[in-house]
Amino acid sequence: xxxxxxxxxxxxxxxxxxxxxxxxxxxxxxxxxxxxxxxxxxxxxxxxxxxxxxxxxxxxxxxxxxxxxxxxxxxxxxxxxxxxxxxxxxxxxxxxxxxxxxxxxxxxxxxxxxxxxxxxxxxxxxxxxxxxxxxxxxxxxxxxxxx
Numbered sequence: 001x002x003x004x005x006x007x008x009x010x011x012x013x014x015x016x017x018x019x020x021x022x023x024x025x026x027x028x029x030x031x032x033x034x035x036x037x038x039x040x041x042x043x044x045x046x047x048x049x050x051x052x053x054x055x056x057x058x059x060x061x062x063x064x065x066x067x068x069x070x071x072x073x074x075x076x077x078x079x080x081x082x083x084x085x086x087x088x089x090x091x092x093x094x095x096x097x098x099x100x101x102x103x104x105x106x107x108x109x110x111x112x113x114x115x116x117x118x119x120x121x122x123x124x125x126x127x128x129x130x131x132x133x134x135x136x137x138x139x140x141x142x143x144x145x146x147x
Contacts, residue, residue, distance in 0.1 A: 055138060067105035068097055069137070072122055074111040090122070091129040098131075105133040 050073075070090070071079040078085055085093050098104040106126055110119035119136070126134050 067107045068094065069107045069109060070094070070122065070126065071109040072111060072114060072119055074113040076114070076118060078122060087122075087125070090125055094126065094129065094131070102130045103133060104131065105135070106131050107135055107137045109137045 069081055073079070078087065078090055080090070080093055080097055083093075094106070098106075108119065108123050108126070110122075123134055123136070
């Protein structure tokens with residue numbers, strides 16, 4: 001039994017046969033580039049107000065909803081996210097940012113150099129405005145092996 005080429009033997013032309021495999025190399029290349037881009041940009045997405053937070057032994061919170069962050073700097077300036085506000089503007093701006101949702105989680109970041117009463121005054125203003133989920137933020141200490 002004799003075999004013929006795919007295209008029939010006379011003209012020497014061969015028929016095109018499609019490849020039945022998917023080429024994933026371009027897909028993998030794009031995914032690796034996206035991974036690198038996200039790894040580089042993720043650390044840049046943190047809150048930009050520099051505050052020296054105190055250390056604590058408490059466990060980290062694992063809440064999925066992004067909270068509103070109120071920061072109080074060592075100089076006493078108050079920020080909502082990255083926007084500076086005065087004490088008089090704090091509650092109206094906070095209400096506007098949260099769209100008047102009083103169950104929104106509000107984190108207060110107070111600089112370590114601040115007097116405890118200054119941070120508590122800001123927390124009191126937020127609580128008096130009707131926000132129930134107000135919490136302080138602190139930095140977890142490094143394990144002793146990292147020091």
